[in-house]
Amino acid sequence: MDWGVMHLVNHGIPDELIERVKKAGDAFFELPLEEKEKYANDQVSGKIQGYGSKLANNASGQLEWEDYFFHLIFPEDKRDLSIWPKYPADYTVATSEYAKLLRGLATKIMAVLSIGLGLEEGRLEKEVGGIEELLLQMKINYYPKCPQPELALGVEAHTDVSALTFILHNMVPGLQLFYEEKWVTAKCVPNSIIMHIGDTIEILSNRKYKSILHRGLVNKEKVRISWAVFCEPPKEKIVLKPLPETVSETEPPLFPPRTFQQHIEHKLFRRLKKVDAWWLHMLLFYMFYG
Template identity: 70%
Template sequence: MTAGSGALPGPVRVESLAASGIATIPAEYVRSEDECASLADALDAAKNLDAGPQIPTVDLAKIRSTNEEERRSCAEVVREAASNWGMMQIVNHGIPQELIKRMQEAGERFFSLPIEEKERYANDQSSGNIQGYGSKLANNANGRRAWQDYFFHLVYPEEKANYSIWPKEPANYAEETKEFVRQLRPVVSNILAILSAGLGLEEGKLEEEVGGMSDLLLQMKINYYPPCPQPNMAVGVPAHTDVSALSFIVHNMVPGLQAYYAGEWVTVGCVPDSIIVHVGDVIEILSNGRYKSILHRVLVNREKVRISWSVFCEPPPDKIILKPLDALVHEGSTAKFPPRTFAQHIDHKLFLKSEGPQSTPK
């Protein structure tokens, strides 16, 4: 295993490392030997998708069908996907592809700016300011970093967004991003309603429990993964579960996302015009484990830039106590999670990371 050595000064952007022509990655980016055993170039990992299981694809047009059987069948596919995979790809979601393309082009143009231009929007993670342009830093005892730069900002409700930190270049960034999120918001409600019904609850129950239209926060993170000279030694995102209620992801059709399913890392295929939906920890808690927050990670590759737009749907930090819903806790089905606020849940997960290297499935 060969890698560079020495501490990295200041905020080092992964984009700079990739553009420098290095043949070996700095030691801070090299994963543990156990983790490396399961890593590969993302483009190679995606070559044999037909040989194994794939996350379900859900046609949301069927949930709007006048045919009751089609609606029931679609809802069942969503329930099974959330129960078995904790992840699905949705198509015919109702968001125009032209809008998604414009939003993506705006984000791509931001990341194509010179680094010194992007640095005008840099965040300061040491002071707790996580919104803005940054790079994924190590947040656990092993001190390893991820091969990723990003731009992170709260995008909904609009009255809570801080538009002063949003990119001013390209000029249409805010317009396209805001319109995408406006049209994503009813899709969020739709998925929550289907998941509620799948638990035998009223359709509005889960949305109510995570804050409803006024308090559910949508945070967008544009993830930028440049080519990596040693993709079998680095990751774009290490194995984790999302703390959010739901996460919605669009990407530039470059593979990299993997889900840990049935004891194996499964590469997620790139389905045209789809949005990937993750069940997060919050929904797993509320459903008392009936819906799964699946372990997932992102591989990198030697040749292509991968960009993804992740929208995390989060309850307010301290306003709501998250716990298994009373209707799902009964004799023979005790509560599997202690009551916590969302902020306390995040602190708990950060504490677990700080304890030391986490066991990562191979």
């Protein structure tokens, strides 16, 4: 899998449900600012779930142009429904139903990826925590019309720390992938879900599956919205390292053993050398949930 990303069609999640999820998210961002701020997060205190806004220069000097809503959507017993939007009324019902079906789709994808590595079909899912421990975090990205899109980015270039990331969109192009030393804009395929590999699967597969560098653009004429769901292993319970079956004398391990939390901290440490200090308290969240 050279690209590490694909369009999923015939994925088994009803188009009607996906439209409900999109309408609910869109309706939330159409609320007056004072209503959205009732759900505001607080990065300084460590409360990352909720509504937030990015309007600042990033590490590359470009303006970031994005509002977002971030929350854990699965497993159900780990959710905090108190911070989920109360309006529109269908938000909780539609998002919960979507989360259940997407969790089943993640199982199928990891089974296929396991087979591709010559493993038993349940192996990768087991390695990332299984049904009980794998977390699904949703980030709705809302990119307003931008009068000078050449001076701004929705999300700057990064790779996801997740095992898998699933993305819905409102058919406005903007996701770009860095492939063969150039940026390529992903096509918008109707009724599809974009899926890409994250760092966790790249590590377990010893880079046989790649976590691709990507970024999000903004648009002068249209609002762009995406619904990204990050499938993440538990932060401390599992040590991530190349599976023995992916390593040989000619293909030594490319990654040292680390927990998921240690991997995040390692990426953060490398990034801190490149940014100004005022930026740091927001960096961890912005880097890994782009």
